[in-house]
Amino acid sequence: MTRRYDPSEIEPKWVKVWEDERLFEASEDPGDDRPRFYALDMFPYPSGDLHMGHAEAFSGGDAVARYQAMRGRNVLHPIGWDSFGLPAENAAIKRGIPPAEWTDANVEQQAASFRRMGMSFDWTRRLQTSDPEYYGWTQWLFLRLFENGLAYRKESPVNWCPKDQTVLANEQVIQGRCERCGTLVERRDLTQWFFKITDYAQRLLDDVDLLVDWPERVVTMQRNWIGRSEGADVTFTIEETGEEITTFTTRPDTLWGVTFFVFAVEHPAVQRLAELAGTWEQVRPLLEKARASSLASHEEADTKEGVPLGVHAVNPVNGERVPCYVAPYVLMGYGTGAIMAVPAHDQRDFEFARQHGLPVRVVIEPPGQHVDPAAMTEALPHEGVMVNSGPFDGEPSPASIAKVTAWLEREGRGRESVQFRLRDWLISRQRYWGAPIPIIHCPTDGEVAVPDDQLPVLLPDDADFQLGGESPLAQHPTWKHVTCPSCGGEAERDTDTMDTFVDSSWYFFRYCSLGYGGGPFRSEDVERWMPADQYTGGVEHAILHLLYCRFITKALHDLGMVSFVEPFPKLMNQGQVIFDGARMSKTRGNIVQPMPLVERWGADTMRLMMLFAGPFEDDIDWQLIAGDPDRRPGVTSWLGRVFAAVSDTVDRGPDGQEPLELVRLTQKTIKGVTEDMDRFRFNTAISKLMVLTNEMRATLGAGGAAGRAARALTLMLAPFAPFAAEELWRVDLGEASSTWAAAWPSFDPAMTVEELVTMIVQVDGKLRDKLEVPADISEPDALAAARDAEGARRALAGREVLKEIVRAPKLVNFVTVG
RNA sequence: GCGAGAGUGGCGGAACUGGCAGACGCGCCGGACUUAGGAUCCGGUGGCCGAAAGGCCGUGGGAGUUCGAGUCUCCCCUCUCGCACCA
Numbered sequence: 041m042t043r044r045y046d047p048s049e050i051e052p053k054w055v056k057v058w059e060d061e062r063l064f065e066a067s068e069d070p071g072d073d074r075p076r077f078y079a080l081d082m083f084p085y086p087s088g089d090l091h092m093g094h095a096e097a098f099s100g101g102d103a104v105a106r107y108q109a110m111r112g113r114n115v116l117h118p119i120g121w122d123s124f125g126l127p128a129e130n131a132a133i134k135r136g137i138p139p140a141e142w143t144d145a146n147v148e149q150q151a152a153s154f155r156r157m158g159m160s161f162d163w164t165r166r167l168q169t170s171d172p173e174y175y176g177w178t179q180w181l182f183l184r185l186f187e188n189g190l191a192y193r194k195e196s197p198v199n200w201c202p203k204d205q206t207v208l209a210n211e212q213v214i215q216g217r218c219e220r221c222g223t224l225v226e227r228r229d230l231t232q233w234f235f236k237i238t239d240y241a242q243r244l245l246d247d248v249d250l251l252v253d254w255p256e257r258v259v260t261m262q263r264n265w266i267g268r269s270e271g272a273d274v275t276f277t278i279e280e281t282g283e284e285i286t287t288f289t290t291r292p293d294t295l296w297g298v299t300f301f302v303f304a305v306e307h308p309a310v311q312r313l314a315e316l317a318g319t320w321e322q323v324r325p326l327l328e329k330a331r332a333s334s335l336a337s338h339e340e341a342d343t344k345e346g347v348p349l350g351v352h353a354v355n356p357v358n359g360e361r362v363p364c365y366v367a368p369y370v371l372m373g374y375g376t377g378a379i380m381a382v383p384a385h386d387q388r389d390f391e392f393a394r395q396h397g398l399p400v401r402v403v404i405e406p407p408g409q410h411v412d413p414a415a416m417t418e419a420l421p422h423e424g425v426m427v428n429s430g431p432f433d434g435e436p437s438p439a440s441i442a443k444v445t446a447w448l449e450r451e452g453r454g455r456e457s458v459q460f461r462l463r464d465w466l467i468s469r470q471r472y473w474g475a476p477i478p479i480i481h482c483p484t485d486g487e488v489a490v491p492d493d494q495l496p497v498l499l500p501d502d503a504d505f506q507l508g509g510e511s512p513l514a515q516h517p518t519w520k521h522v523t524c525p526s527c528g529g530e531a532e533r534d535t536d537t538m539d540t541f542v543d544s545s546w547y548f549f550r551y552c553s554l555g556y557g558g559g560p561f562r563s564e565d566v567e568r569w570m571p572a573d574q575y576t577g578g579v580e581h582a583i584l585h586l587l588y589c590r591f592i593t594k595a596l597h598d599l600g601m602v603s604f605v606e607p608f609p610k611l612m613n614q615g616q617v618i619f620d621g622a623r624m625s626k627t628r629g630n631i632v633q634p635m636p637l638v639e640r641w642g643a644d645t646m647r648l649m650m651l652f653a654g655p656f657e658d659d660i661d662w663q664l665i666a667g668d669p670d671r672r673p674g675v676t677s678w679l680g681r682v683f684a685a686v687s688d689t690v691d692r693g694p695d696g697q698e699p700l701e702l703v704r705l706t707q708k709t710i711k712g713v714t715e716d717m718d719r720f721r722f723n724t725a726i727s728k729l730m731v732l733t734n735e736m737r738a739t740l741g742a743g744g745a746a747g748r749a750a751r752a753l754t755l756m757l758a759p760f761a762p763f764a765a766e767e768l769w770r771v772d773l774g775e776a777s778s779t780w781a782a783a784w785p786s787f788d789p790a791m792t793v794e795e796l797v798t799m800i801v802q803v804d805g806k807l808r809d810k811l812e813v814p815a816d817i818s819e820p821d822a823l824a825a826a827r828d829a830e831g832a833r834r835a836l837a838g839r840e841v842l843k844e845i846v847r848a849p850k851l852v853n854f855v856t857v858g
Numbered sequence: 859g860c861g862a863g864a865g866u867g868g869c870g871g872a873a874c875u876g877g878c879a880g881a882c883g884c885g886c887c888g889g890a891c892u893u894a895g896g897a898u899c900c901g902g903u904g905g906c907c908g909a910a911a912g913g914c915c916g917u918g919g920g921a922g923u924u925c926g927a928g929u930c931u932c933c934c935c936u937c938u939c940g941c942a943c944c945a
Contacts, residue, residue, distance in 0.1 A: 257862055261940060264861065269944075289945060302945095344943085367943095374944045381945085387859080388943050461944055582940085652883070654871055659938090665870055667884065671896050674883055680898085715874090724872070727882035734882090800878050805926045807878060834912090845925050851877050855925045 043687035043772060045680040047642025050767040055155055063780050064160040066116040077113035078569045079105035080548055080608065082577025082585075083120040086146035087127050090153045092617035092624065092662065093578060095634035098159055099647040100614050100656050100722065101576035103759040105160050107717045108573075110758065110784040116569050118165035118551040119154065121147045124175070124474045125540045126209055129512075132473075132505040139473040140501070143170055153635055157643040158762050160780065165554045169543035174550065175475035176496030177560035178543055181592070183478055183489050184599055190236045193487070196466055200228040205508040207470035216333070227331050232468035233477055233536060237591045241266055241460040243605075244590055253610035255657065258582040265583050267461025272445045274380065274454035276301060276353040278309075279361050280316065285309065285353065288375035288459050292448060293440040294382040296429035297403035299393065301353035301364045302346065302379050304372040305330045310349070313364070317350025323366050330368060344369055344392035355380075356453040358430060367392065375459055383419065384411075390419035403428050404437055465588065467539045472503050472512040474537030482524035482531040491525050497533070511535055545588040548572060548607060549596075566602055575608035578616070586611070612720055615659035617650075624662075632662050640669075641676050644761035648675035651722035651760055678730055679764050685736040686754060686768050689746040702739045704794065705732055706749040710787040713756050722760065729756055752785040801826045802853040803835040817849045826852035 058064065067074075081101040084094055105117040121143075128139035147168060154161065167174055185191040199208040201218040207230075212219040237244075245266045248259055271290035278285060285303075289295075303310050305326050314320040326347065346367030354361050369388055370379050383393035384402045393400055400413040404424040411420065426435040432444060448454035468477070476497045478490035490497055500519045503512035513519060514535040524531035546560065552569045553561035586608075593607040616623070619630040638646050652675055653660045667673065709732045716725035736749050751773060758765035758779035769779045794815055799822060801809040809831025813822065823846050826832055836854060843855040 257940075260862055264941060267941090267944065271945080287945080291945080369943045369945095371944065379945050386945070388945075391943095459944080461941095579939085652870090658871090661870085665884075667869095668896075677898090678883080723870090724882080727872075730882055798878070802877085802926075805877095805924095810878070843925060845877095847877070851926090853877085853925055 042691075043683040045676075045683040045764070047644060047676075047679075047763065051156075051158065051642055051644070051763045054763050054766045055158060058158070058160075058778070058780075059155075059163075061778070063778055064115075064117060065162045065164055066118075067114050072114055074112055074114040076569055076573075077105075077108040077115045078572040078574075079108060079115055079117040080551075080572040080575045081117075081119070082575070082581060083122050083544070083547060084150060085122045085125060085127075086143055086150055088146055089149050089633065089635055092632055092634055093614075094150075095157070095646055096617055096650040096660065097577055097614045098154070098157070099650045099760075100612065100720070101574075102159050102647075102762075103651065103717075103722060104574050104576065104612070104720070106759040106762060106780060107784070109160070109780050110755065110782060112783065115160075116165075116551070117160055117162055118167075118554075119151075119159070119161040119163070120165075120167035120547055120551065121150070121169065122540060122544045122547070123147060123168045123170040124537075124543055126212070126471065126473070129471060129473045129505060138501070140170065143168075143473075153638075156635070156638060157646070160762070165551050167547065167550055167554060169475075169540070169547065170473070172496045172498055173555075174547075175543065177550065178475045178538065178546070179478040179490070179495050179497055180492060181546060181560055181596075182475075182538065182542070183492065183495075185235060185595060186479070186487075186489060188595075188599065190239065190595060191233060191467075192236065193231050193233055195229045196232045196234075197227045198230050198232070198470065200226045202226055207510060209469070209471075227333065230468075230470070232466055233479075233534075233538075234464040234466055234468075235542075235591070237465045237587075238460060238462055240591050240594050241268070241462045243594055244462075244587065247590070247594075247606055250606045251609055251611070255579075255611065255613055258579065258586070258611065258613065261582045262587060265462060265587065269459045269461075271457055271459065272448060272454050273376075273457040274448060275356060276380065277356070278313065278364070279352040279354050281313070281351070283309070285378050286376050287378050287380045288457055289380055291382065291385065291441065292444040292454065293426060293429075293432070293435075293437050294385045294403055295355065295357045295380070295444065296426075296432075297382040297384050297401045298355050298360070298362055298380045299383060299399045299401055300362050300381045300389075302370045302381050302389075302392070303349065303364060303366050304370040304377040305366055305368050306372040307366075307377045309378075310366055313349055313351050314366070319348065319350040322347045323349065326366060326368065344388070344395045346392060346396065353380075357448075363398075365392075365396070373463060374461065384413060384416070385419055385421055387419040387421065390416070401428060407436075465539075465541075465591075467542055468536040469539055470511040470514070470535075471537050472499065472505065474540060475543060476513065477534040477536050477538060479534040480522055480524060480531045481534060482527060482529060484529060485524055485526040485531075488524055488526050488531070494525070511537075513537070541584060541588050544585060545592040546596075548575075548589070549602075561601075563601060570602070571604050571606060572608045572610075574610050574612060576612045576614070579613045580616075582613070613657050615655075615657055617660045617662055619661065620663040621661060632666070641673055642763065644679060644764050645673055645676045648679070648726065648760055649673060652726045654723055656720050656722055675726075678733065679761060681737065682733050682753065682757065682764065683768065685733055686750040687772050689736065689750040690772050698745050699739050702735055702749055703745045704791060705735050706745070706752050707787045707791040710752055710756070710785045711789070711792050714784070714787075717759070725756075726760060729753060729760075755779055755782055755785050758782075797849050799826070799849050800851050801829045801832045802851065803832060803839075804856055805853060806835075808832050808835045813849050815849055819846045819848045822846055822848035822852055826854070 081098055105115050109115045123143045128143045131137050131142040132139050182191060199213050201208050201223055203221050203223040213225050216225055218225055245268055248262060251259060269290050271288055272292040273286050273288055275284045275286045314323040346365045349364040349366050351364050352361040353364050381389040383389040383400045385404055402411045402413050403426060405411050405427050406424045423437045426432045426440055445456050478497045480488045480490060482488050500516050503516055505512055507515050509515050520533040520535050522531055522533055549561045549566055552565040556562050589607050594605050596602045597605050624631045634646055653665045709728050712728045713725045732753055736746060754765050754768045765779050769775050796812045797815045799811045799813045800807055809829040811825055811829055813825060823844060839856040841854050841856055845853040
């Protein structure tokens with residue numbers, strides 16, 4: 041009897057069966073010699089129920105996990121939650137719900153949704169970063185970094201809302217104003233914790249070569265973020281004080297073109313030099329302005345603001361004295377915070393020079409050309425020949441850069457230098473809902489680590505979120521008051537918590553040893569499963585999350601805890617799910633939720649819609665693919681046809697007939713789908729399954745071949761529509777165990793080769809006929825057949841054939857015109 | 859500005875190394891079954907000419923290489939993403 045497809049009947053049933061059978065639990069049995077596969081998905085943040093982005097990412101990740109299980113792998117496919125973070129605290133402030141309660145409720149809802157979607161998670165490995173059992177180990181890792189000089193404190197600005205009297209995260213600052221009250225945000229300096237990721241800048245850059253299967257654009261983003269520049273440090277002398285100020289330049293070949301010198305506003309020498317030169321009154325407003333502006337405001341200056349400092353710098357290459365300026369366009373955070381300005385060859389310096397009436401001196405000219413500085417409208421950053429450069433006149437760049445650098449070094453006036461754009465990782469958050477930094481500040485012993493046996497440092501559960509101020513932890517009446525572990529005197533806990541990126545930088549290790557009490561993980565466990573075989577998640581984490589994971593892994597490697605240096609050599613990014621060309625957002629009111637779709641049409645439909653819409657890494661515009669929400673989606677109808685095709689085939693039974701078309705198509709489909717799965721081409725894999733379905737329905741009275749086709753189709757369907765596949769496999773096809781445990785279908789390569797192929801016949805490159813010819817046709821036979829073809833004869837009538845291109849058995853092309 | 863990527867029917871998208879452009883699906887048109895269709899089934903569906911056979915045009919625009927270009931090269935246009943005063 042033809043089966044009707046009713047997802048509401050079958051999906052809840054299999055959720056329960058799978059759970060009862062504990063089907064998706066990774067095997068740790070030493071006798072299990074299947075190769076392992078760690079299918080890792082970026083764990084979600086519990087900000088409500090799952091959204092469309094999760095639905096897409098996890099549909100892809102689950103397809104990979106299920107496919108690999110069927111390929112005979114022992115699959116580890118865990119799930120957890122990145123459950124610390126600001127939204128939980130906002131809920132506490134707005135609605136008075138404790139952060140833990142809000143978080144756990146959302147986690148439970150998402151977990152229920154994942155179950156309903158039939159995700160093949162090993163639920164015994166479930167973790168949550170806000171669980172003390174987890175964050176104790178986050179603190180433990182902090183202490184190991186601290187002991188090894190990789191965690192340190194320094195002053196750093198934070199966003200401060202003067203009205204709410206509180207620290208704001210960057211994402212709470214909207215166009216320079218407080219998200220909640222709209223007050224202009226100020227900058228405040230606080231002493232905060234950093235991880236010394238810059239120590240790893242070069243290795244993070246070099247090891248990009250080990251990321252064999254990362255999308256190229258993510259690799260590029262990582263490289264740009266690290267931002268290595270090669271150049272030279274050159275030391276200038278301040279004429280008035282004799283002090284030496286070092287600058288970094290990537291263009292030492294332009295040193296003879298320096299016409300002024302610029303300090304960053306926050307440069308430590310600025311105030312002293314300004315007071316000395318009597319210019320402090322002019323300089324101070326710049327400093328105050330910089331202090332007042334918020335961190336997050338990236339106002340682009342269209343002017344090159346700046347004031348003279350009143351002192352002079354002496355150029356080490358030619359002894360020239362040039363005026364010093366203070367200007368915000370020079371950043372304190374990069375290089376040395378002071379630059380040599382070469383307006384002729386740097387656009388920013390050029391603009392500054394023009395605005396302040398400073399001279400421009402050309403020292404690099406395009407070969408054979410003379411450039412008049414007065415006529416210039418923009419800087420010449422290009423290569424050329426050095427002029428006005430003393431001993432280096434006539435030297436062509438860019439080779440001159442190395443020569444000048446070597447000369448500087450010989451003369452003791454500078455040396456080769458490498459700078460990185462990457463800054464140290466600021467991990468302090470003046471927040472409650474995060475892992476407390478396990479440090480005690482003692483008046484006599486300074487920064488003292490909380491002893492390992494006192495971890496975790498637990499969050500108090502009675503914090504007041506309505507107070508404002510530095511943070512709920514700092515204002516808690518008792519929490520921070522402790523005795524110093526070293527001297528036993530009165531001391532205070534650090535009241536900052538860690539950036540949630542710290543929590544998420546090591547969770548994939550914990551999955552391997554969940555529940556282990558002797559450390560964050562057991563090295564043997566991690567070595568057994570890692571590096572992860574596949575990491576799936578959104579490009580929005582292309583830089584920070586992935587960079588931090590890479591850094592922590594390298595740090596753990598250096599601590600002797602893991603043998604490898606890269607945690608995820610293979611990365612798969614899904615595109616974003618957007619709506620009508622724009623991001624889905626509350627303010628736009630265009631949010632589409634996955635769960636209503638799952639309830640209405642089934643989880644299999646949701647998965648198929650996501651994966652069939654296009655290449656996995658491309659964005660999906662829901663507006664364009666969804667159609668009328670009340671109409672049955674196309675993929676649902678297809679599942680209905682699959683049900684009909686498979687169940688009809690079962691009814692018919694073997695009848696001995698073997699329609700070659702179906703036999704071959706089945707083999708070709710297995711081959712094609714397997715190749716597509718290996719390259720994550722889910723959309724084309726699904727389309728091939730649709731073609732096979734259509735052929736099965738068109739082929740009647742073909743029990744034997746159709747039965748094999750039905751089994752293959754059912755199994756290949758399992759990664760995409762696991763419920764439908766499971767129902768067909770276990771009910772209609774009568775198998776006892778799950779598709780998860782079944783072997784992926786194999787094919788006979790010989791059977792995928794057609795005996796007859798279509799040969800195209802062209803005249804002057806235009807299609808004139810098509811012929812069915814044997815696949816092994818000889819060139820002369822192909823040519824003869826093509827000449828005989830009616831379309832070719834018609835097109836060739838009255839023409840002279842000048843040339844014949846024969847590519848048996850695919851094509852013959854007659855060339856008649858010169 | 860710098861860097862990366864992409865432009866193919868009404869729509870989402872196929873097309874391995876240059877060789878049948880538009881697979882598969884949505885939508886639409888026609889038909890069947892039906893009280894009904896938001897279910898199902900059958901047929902059609904790039905544009906233009908043609909009764910048909912067939913022909914011409916067609917992968918953002920323009921050149922080029924080639925017997926042959928969606929695919930390779932150069933120039934231009936548009937869009938998306940990332941970084942953005944990084945010396």
